[in-house]
Amino acid sequence: MLVDWFTVAAQAINFLILVWLMKRYLYRPILHAIDEREKKIAAELADADAKRAEAKQERDEFKHKNDEFDQQRAALLSKATEEAATVRTRLLDDATKAADELATKRRDALETEQKDLSDEISRRTHLEVFALTRKTLGDLASVDLEKRMCDVFTDHLRSLNGEVRQELFAATENGKQSTRVRSAFELPTEQRSQIQSALNEMMSADVPIQFDAEPDLISGIELTVNGKKMAWSVKGSLEGAEAGVTNSP
Numbered sequence: 001m002l003v004d005w006f007t008v009a010a011q012a013i014n015f016l017i018l019v020w021l022m023k024r025y026l027y028r029p030i031l032h033a034i035d036e037r038e039k040k041i042a043a044e045l046a047d048a049d050a051k052r053a054e055a056k057q058e059r060d061e062f063k064h065k066n067d068e069f070d071q072q073r074a075a076l077l078s079k080a081t082e083e084a085a086t087v088r089t090r091l092l093d094d095a096t097k098a099a100d101e102l103a104t105k106r107r108d109a110l111e112t113e114q115k116d117l118s119d120e121i122s123r124r125t126h127l128e129v130f131a132l133t134r135k136t137l138g139d140l141a142s143v144d145l146e147k148r149m150c151d152v153f154t155d156h157l158r159s160l161n162g163e164v165r166q167e168l169f170a171a172t173e174n175g176k177q178s179t180r181v182r183s184a185f186e187l188p189t190e191q192r193s194q195i196q197s198a199l200n201e202m203m204s205a206d207v208p209i210q211f212d213a214e215p216d217l218i219s220g221i222e223l224t225v226n227g228k229k230m231a232w233s234v235k236g237s238l239e240g241a242e243a244g245v246t247n248s249p
Contacts, residue, residue, distance in 0.1 A: 150183075150191040153221040154198040179207050182214040182222045195221070 181187075181195055192211055199207050214222070222229065 147191060149221060150187065150194060153223075154194050157195075157198040157202050157223075160202065178210075178224075178226055180210045180212060180224045182212045182224070184213070184215055186213045187211055199223075 179199070181192075187195070192209075196207075196209055199209065
């Protein structure tokens with residue numbers, strides 16, 4: 001078989017021209033498109049990686065914030081629980097204190113009321129005793145008893161100490177002299193003379209005396225010199241004792 005080298009050479013040249021044409025007008029655009037595609041894919045992958053990293057960062061931040069929120073919520077809940085326990089304890093203490101104070105006030109009020117009632121009963125009992133004593137002594141009073149009291153009264157006049165005697169002297173020297181003797185019964189002449197004599201002896205002068213009967217005295221004699229009073233009577237003794245009971249705390 002004969003080889004046509006011209007044909008072979010022509011085909012080789014045609015093949016080379018075809019390769020060059022394909023490389024220039026076919027392979028290069030394809031390679032360029034492939035490069036662009038790879039670059040685009042790489043850019044998209046890089047963008048995806050960036051977004052994935054950003055999403056991961058946001059997720060981490062969200063998780064961190066969520067953890068902080070949980071911690072804050074737990075802290076607030078713990079604080080609220082402690083404050084509630086503190087308030088509860090304080091309210092219980094206040095309620096207990098108020099109850100104790102109320103109980104103390106009630107006890108004090110009851111004790112005061114009981115004491116006042118006891119004092120009132122005691123006071124009324126004393127007043128009843130004094131009233132009964134006054135009535136009994138009034139029933140027992142008589143002229144004979146009055147005579148005996150007149151003797152005691154004149155003895156008191158003669159035995160007055162210097163201070164009281166001086167006060168009576170001063171009373172007789174102040175203004176118009178007014179001397180009165182009051183008794184529960186009308187004094188007979190003998191007893192009037194007895195008192196007159198004792199008073200003249202004490203004053204070292206004749207003293208005009210006005211004698212009056214005063215049944216309220218119950219039993220006893222009362223001497224008044226210009227407002228200065230000296231008495232020895234059951235009424236005065238009872239009134240003094242009664243005033244002491246009434247004014248006692």
